[in-house]
Amino acid sequence: MKTIALVLFCAILGLVPSFSYAADAKKGSAVPKNEILEAAQEFTEGFDEASQRHFGVLYGNYNMIKVVESVQESVEGAVEACGDKNPDLKVSLETRFDEWKKAVKPVIEDARANIQNMILAQDYSKPRNIKKFFRKIDKARKAKDKDVEKIPVTSLEGCEKLLKNMDATQPNMVKLLQATLISLPQVMQAEDDEARIKMEEAAAVKKAEEEAKDLGVEEEEEP
Numbered sequence: 001m002k003t004i005a006l007v008l009f010c011a012i013l014g015l016v017p018s019f020s021y022a023a024d025a026k027k028g029s030a031v032p033k034n035e036i037l038e039a040a041q042e043f044t045e046g047f048d049e050a051s052q053r054h055f056g057v058l059y060g061n062y063n064m065i066k067v068v069e070s071v072q073e074s075v076e077g078a079v080e081a082c083g084d085k086n087p088d089l090k091v092s093l094e095t096r097f098d099e100w101k102k103a104v105k106p107v108i109e110d111a112r113a114n115i116q117n118m119i120l121a122q123d124y125s126k127p128r129n130i131k132k133f134f135r136k137i138d139k140a141r142k143a144k145d146k147d148v149e150k151i152p153v154t155s156l157e158g159c160e161k162l163l164k165n166m167d168a169t170q171p172n173m174v175k176l177l178q179a180t181l182i183s184l185p186q187v188m189q190a191e192d193d194e195a196r197i198k199m200e201e202a203a204a205v206k207k208a209e210e211e212a213k214d215l216g217v218e219e220e221e222e223p
Contacts, residue, residue: 111181
């Protein structure tokens, strides 16, 4: 799973246009706390291994969707800026970006539905608490993003590279999104359901054996 996610992340980064960044940071200031990581650790405190695994996939997929949305927003701004500075590329960039959005949109919609199903299928936390946690993460992420101003590079070379990147990354990225955000969680959920059923069956057998002993019923030994 980690390998697929890493490959997908690299594919997404390959699409991100070039930017110059202006950050509000004071020299020598203390490193800020990672609020997102701390919130995740606090939320999963006391979870057993299976719950940690389930939530890890759920949380990872939610974050990946947010990364894709952030990249889409950045590319949209870059396409607009490139079109303004390079009118000859405007139509090509806008047309290609529309195609990219149409290809990615159904995968993201399915992934969101899959996340909702995973939230409903688990029993380690109330669904509203998971959604509340996600809102907290979104708020922290937005606050962090406000500290950085992204200024897209609008040179002819940079804009041509953006167009080529959309051509190069779309097919593989869509496949990786489907594998990471849809297929993998479905397989994991099926495995968890199978494990849960086996545990319930084992518990039922044990209970039946205990009840039989309480009633004084013992199995006859074979001659």
